[in-house]
Amino acid sequence: MTETPALSVRNLRVEFPTRRGTLAAVDDVSFDIAPGEVLGIVGESGAGKSLTGTAIIGLLEPPGRVAGGEIRLNGQRIDNLSREAMRPIRGKRIGMVFQDPLTSLNPLYRVGEQIIETIRTHLPMTEREARARAIELLIEVGIQGAERRIDSYPHEFSGGMRQRVVLALALCAEPELIIADEPTTALDVSIQAQIIQLLKRLCRERGTAVMLITHDMGVIAETANRVAVMYAGRIAEIGPVREVIQSAHHPYTRGLMGAIPSIEGTGDRLTQIPGSMPRLTAIPKGCAFNPRCPHAFDRCRVERPDLMPVDHSLAACWLVAPVSAEPPR
Amino acid sequence: MSAPPFVEVKNLSRVFDVSKPWLNRVIEREEQKFLHAVTDVSFSIGKRETVALVGESGSGKSTVAKMVVGLLPPTEGSVTIDGVDMWSLADAEKRQALRRRIQMIFQDPYASLNPRWRVGSIIADPIRAFGLATDRAEIEHQVGELLRLVGLDPADAAKYPHEFSGGQRQRICIARALSSKPEFLVADEPTSALDVSVQAQILNLMRELQDRLGLTYLFISHNLAVVRHMAARIGVMYLGRVVEISPTQELFSAPRHPYARMLLDAVPDLAMTGRPRKMVEGEIPNPISPPPGCAFNPRCPAVLDRCRREVPELATTTSAAHAVACHAVAEGRI
Numbered sequence: 236m237t238e239t240p241a242l243s244v245r246n247l248r249v250e251f252p253t254r255r256g257t258l259a260a261v262d263d264v265s266f267d268i269a270p271g272e273v274l275g276i277v278g279e280s281g282a283g284k285s286l287t288g289t290a291i292i293g294l295l296e297p298p299g300r301v302a303g304g305e306i307r308l309n310g311q312r313i314d315n316l317s318r319e320a321m322r323p324i325r326g327k328r329i330g331m332v333f334q335d336p337l338t339s340l341n342p343l344y345r346v347g348e349q350i351i352e353t354i355r356t357h358l359p360m361t362e363r364e365a366r367a368r369a370i371e372l373l374i375e376v377g378i379q380g381a382e383r384r385i386d387s388y389p390h391e392f393s394g395g396m397r398q399r400v401v402l403a404l405a406l407c408a409e410p411e412l413i414i415a416d417e418p419t420t421a422l423d424v425s426i427q428a429q430i431i432q433l434l435k436r437l438c439r440e441r442g443t444a445v446m447l448i449t450h451d452m453g454v455i456a457e458t459a460n461r462v463a464v465m466y467a468g469r470i471a472e473i474g475p476v477r478e479v480i481q482s483a484h485h486p487y488t489r490g491l492m493g494a495i496p497s498i499e500g501t502g503d504r505l506t507q508i509p510g511s512m513p514r515l516t517a518i519p520k521g522c523a524f525n526p527r528c529p530h531a532f533d534r535c536r537v538e539r540p541d542l543m544p545v546d547h548s549l550a551a552c553w554l555v556a557p558v559s560a561e562p563p564r
Numbered sequence: 565m566s567a568p569p570f571v572e573v574k575n576l577s578r579v580f581d582v583s584k585p586w587l588n589r590v591i592e593r594e595e596q597k598f599l600h601a602v603t604d605v606s607f608s609i610g611k612r613e614t615v616a617l618v619g620e621s622g623s624g625k626s627t628v629a630k631m632v633v634g635l636l637p638p639t640e641g642s643v644t645i646d647g648v649d650m651w652s653l654a655d656a657e658k659r660q661a662l663r664r665r666i667q668m669i670f671q672d673p674y675a676s677l678n679p680r681w682r683v684g685s686i687i688a689d690p691i692r693a694f695g696l697a698t699d700r701a702e703i704e705h706q707v708g709e710l711l712r713l714v715g716l717d718p719a720d721a722a723k724y725p726h727e728f729s730g731g732q733r734q735r736i737c738i739a740r741a742l743s744s745k746p747e748f749l750v751a752d753e754p755t756s757a758l759d760v761s762v763q764a765q766i767l768n769l770m771r772e773l774q775d776r777l778g779l780t781y782l783f784i785s786h787n788l789a790v791v792r793h794m795a796a797r798i799g800v801m802y803l804g805r806v807v808e809i810s811p812t813q814e815l816f817s818a819p820r821h822p823y824a825r826m827l828l829d830a831v832p833d834l835a836m837t838g839r840p841r842k843m844v845e846g847e848i849p850n851p852i853s854p855p856p857g858c859a860f861n862p863r864c865p866a867v868l869d870r871c872r873r874e875v876p877e878l879a880t881t882t883s884a885a886h887a888v889a890c891h892a893v894a895e896g897r898i
Contacts, residue, residue: 424787494760
């Protein structure tokens with residue numbers, strides 16, 4: 236592809252200095268998202284998926300900090316910008332959707348005021364123009380009677396409707412990238428499906444790139460074009476959704492897929508991955524997954540695998556390493 | 565079947581008073597408000613069977629669970645477990661004996677373990693409370709066995725809950741629930757707070773324990789796939805009522821109620837089979853002022869006038885075990 240990716244992350248490393256030494260919560264993470272593409276970031280709690288998102292928008296809570304790597308938004312480097320320089324980018328060029336719509340809206344302001352304020356902060360519009368635009372957006376995200384509802388407070392909306400408002404808010408300045416962190420986790424299944432469809436449609440129409448962070452493979456299967464599976468702060472596997480879901484290369488991804496009860500399967504015993512994700516203070520030597528991996532061999536315990544190409548994906552696993560890559564012994 | 569089922573829930577209802585305080589009502593001239601959390605729910609569970617209740621938020625599934633274990637008195641209806649009425653005064657003595665045989669597992673393993681107690685004391689508490697063992701060494705031995713049973717180490721008894729991960733804590737909760745040697749476990753969203761790989765461990769553990777100890781489960785969840793994996797029969801709840809109850813296979817292969825169909829369609833297509841699905845529409849109404857007639861009527865594609873007036877009764881369909889509360893199904897329209 237010659238096209239500049241909307242978002243390009245190279246060797247991102249996020250560190251937390253602690254009394255017991257420095258912990259790398261995100262380590263050597265690289266990926267690109269093309270305009271209009273949805274990249275899913277999936278992983279279990281503690282995998283570093285949300286921190287990756289927070290690092291990109293520059294909202295890491297100290298003492299957490301970006302310790303290495305590059306983040307580029309349409310070619311422009313944004314990881315080394317000052318707080319002041321970052322502020323107009325956040326909201327204008329990167330929109331955000333978080334898990335709990337109630338905490339992303341200010342309960343004391345009408346939703347209209349919040350959308351209009353955001354529009355006017357980022358775009359040169361008068362109050363009236365901005366209001367018209369806000370109503371348009373609310374209609375577009377499927378809020379019935381938007382002319383009336385624009386003057387309601389967040390508590391007057393149901394959970395699903397609130398998340399629609401948050402989507403409108405994220406889209407109001409026509410961002411190049413949307414970072415959606417567990418956008419449907421707090422919602423019921425029937426509402427979740429609606430929000431997923433909406434997010435997908437809006438971003439396709441506008442060519443907005445989406446980084447969709449979730450623990451739910453189902454949401455990824457429905458929405459994403461490509462998916463990155465994270466484990467203990469690193470990408471274990473990244474590739475086209477269908478390939479990762481149906482014929483995963485990394486044992487962790489395979490275990491994860493087998494662990495999900497499905498509505499089609501046989502109803503037999505679920506595959507289970509023994510143990511749990513290691514704590515950051517005790518990441519195993521070699522491949523971080525090796526103590527839980529059914530296929531681990533000597534090399535996995537000493538040497539950490541980098542992402543290696545296999546089919547249309549990249550997987551960080553010695554099992555997929557071409558034979559020629561075997562180091563001379 | 566001539567023997568009565570192990571657990572029988574009959575016409576269970578629960579109403580909560582959600583009015584403002586009296587003075588406010590007088591000043592603001594407001595009427596009292598009632599929330600019908602559960603209305604006329606009936607089902608039964610056979611011994612060693614797993615029955616699941618599935619529904620979205622506000623469907624009343626957790627309220628049913630609380631009434632079944634005896635944590636919340638029903639407004640109307642009865643819960644009978646092994647012939648003993650959980651809520652009648654006459655059975656008070658028998659009920660005391662029954663308490664030991666019923667236990668509950670909750671959703672949040674972080675909130676349901678006392679952080680100041682050692683795991684050993686947490687698990688030993690029911691043993692002591694029911695006087696199942698008094699000898700200290702015997703109690704310790706039993707706690708060790710229970711920990712081993714749920715896949716932990718007997719030495720973990722000396723640790724505190726914060727030293728464990730979420731999945732391990734849920735194992736501790738299960739060990740505690742099992743310590744009084746119960747026959748009937750009510751699990752309210754036992755894996756919703758856990759990661760999928762850990763969820764699989766807990767679900768497998770619960771099934772193993774059921775086989776090994778002959779347990780009966782009432783399993784509450786919002787997750788259809790989890791419920792399908794665990795239960796033999798499933799009741800689908802919507803706004804406080806059971807709208808469809810059916811053997812698991814039948815519910816998934818041929819759901820009848822429009823809400824059950826919609827729920828199934830909303831489950832993400834993980835296998836990417838491209839099965840045809842209909843877009844879900846509308847939202848769950850406010851349970852304080854539910855729509856008249858069938859509560860699902862504003863979202864239902866097969867709605868007719870009758871649905872807006874009359875509440876449909878749960879009626880059996882083609883097979884006796886499969887009941888649906890829908891006018892359209894009863895009239896043979898869908």
